[in-house]
Amino acid sequence: MSNYPRYAIYYAPEHGSQLDRFGAELLGYDAYEGIDVPLPLATKLPPDWRQMTQDPRRYGFHATLKPPMALAPDSSEDELIAACAAFAGTPRAIPVIEPIIDVISGFIAIVPAAASSSLDDLAADCVRAFDRFRAPLSDADRTRRNPSRLTLRQRDHLERYGYPYVMEEFRFHMTLTGRLDPEQLSLLEILRERFRNLGISSLSVDRIALFRQDVSDQRFRIISDWPLSAG
Numbered sequence: 001m002s003n004y005p006r007y008a009i010y011y012a013p014e015h016g017s018q019l020d021r022f023g024a025e026l027l028g029y030d031a032y033e034g035i036d037v038p039l040p041l042a043t044k045l046p047p048d049w050r051q052m053t054q055d056p057r058r059y060g061f062h063a064t065l066k067p068p069m070a071l072a073p074d075s076s077e078d079e080l081i082a083a084c085a086a087f088a089g090t091p092r093a094i095p096v097i098e099p100i101i102d103v104i105s106g107f108i109a110i111v112p113a114a115a116s117s118s119l120d121d122l123a124a125d126c127v128r129a130f131d132r133f134r135a136p137l138s139d140a141d142r143t144r145r146n147p148s149r150l151t152l153r154q155r156d157h158l159e160r161y162g163y164p165y166v167m168e169e170f171r172f173h174m175t176l177t178g179r180l181d182p183e184q185l186s187l188l189e190i191l192r193e194r195f196r197n198l199g200i201s202s203l204s205v206d207r208i209a210l211f212r213q214d215v216s217d218q219r220f221r222i223i224s225d226w227p228l229s230a231g
Contacts, residue, residue, distance in 0.1 A: 003070045003138070005214045007080060009126055010062035011174075012209040012222060018198050023061025026176055026191075027053050031060025031211065034221040044190050052187075055178035056107075059220050063110075063174045065126035065208060067163040068220075070135040077212075080133050081224055084210050087129050091231025095119035095205040097172070101192045106180060108191055109173035116172075119205055122228075123170045126208070127161055137162045172205075206230075 013019035015032045024030040024037045028050060039045065046052075071080065097112035097119060104111055112119065137159065145164060147155050154164035165171070176191060209225035 003135075004216065005077075005212050006068045006070050006220075007077070007133075007213075008059075008062075008064065008068040008211045008220065009066035009084065009130055010060075010064055010209050010211055011172075011205050011207065012060070012062045012211075012225060014207065015225070019200060019203070020061065022195070022198060023174065023176070026194075027057045027061055029057045029060060029219060031062070031220060031222045032225075034219070046187070052177050052180065052184070056175040057219065059175075060211065060222070061174060062209070062211065063172050063205070065123050066130045067166075068211075068213065069130075069133065069162060071133055072135045075133045080130070081210060083130065083133065084208060084224070085226055087126070088208055088226035088228050091229045092122065092125070093118040094228055094230050095122055097203050097205065099174075099195075099200060099203045101176070101188065101195050103185060103188060104171065104173050107175055108177045108180070108185075108188055109175045110195070111171070111173050119172055120168075120170060122205065123172070124167055127163075127166045131161055134162050 012031065013023070020032075025040055028037050028039065029035075030037050039049070071077070095116050095118040097116050098114065099110050100113045101108060102111050141162065142158065145158055147158065150158065150164050154169055157166050157169060158164045177187070180187070207225055207227045209222045211220040212223050213220045
């Protein structure tokens with residue numbers, strides 16, 4: 001069974017929105033178009049910024065809802081697309097957060113200023129709804145997650161859902177850098193200033209996007225997206 005293509009259901013800002021352009025320009029990649037994006041000419045970012053953003057560039061600007069997965073043998077891309085449309089069409093409370101830029105696990109990301117139960121519910125619903133499409137966890141996948149470093153609950157999630165950081169372990173974040181050395185975290189204020197200039201004081205997590213990665217050395221790209229129905 002092939003591990004590719006891989007699919008993921010992410011939150012991605014609406015194409016062309018302020019937040020979408022902010023993320024695409026910083027990462028140097030537009031996941032909607034599948035093209036490189038140059039940094040703005042007027043930038044305070046360091047010369048090795050492209051290296052600092054190498055890891056998140058591979059995935060595109062997003063927040064994970066259902067982590068990357070290969071499809072189960074009895075599932076198809078068309079069926080997954082139909083399931084995404086059905087999920088988006090089901091009325092639900094639309095999470096609204098105050099987005100801020102902070103450090104999380106050594107990298108810089110956009111995160112909520114406060115916990116949001118509706119956001120946690122959306123992520124948990126995504127994990128459950130799309131897990132039937134996921135290929136079984138392979139031994140290589142399991143080893144890659146370093147189970148000995150996980151908590152018992154995280155190991156349970158890994159076995160049940162193929163990923164340890166779901167349900168109560170979920171933390172919404174839109175990654176802007178790879179893991180940084182402590183001296184590089186001075187970038188935090190530079191990125192906060194850039195984000196403040198957008199004037200985004202609240203963010204509705206109001207859509208899902210289906211990302212696909214065709215082979216391991218290629219980036220993820222959005223193949224379709226859907227607004228969520230408010231209920």
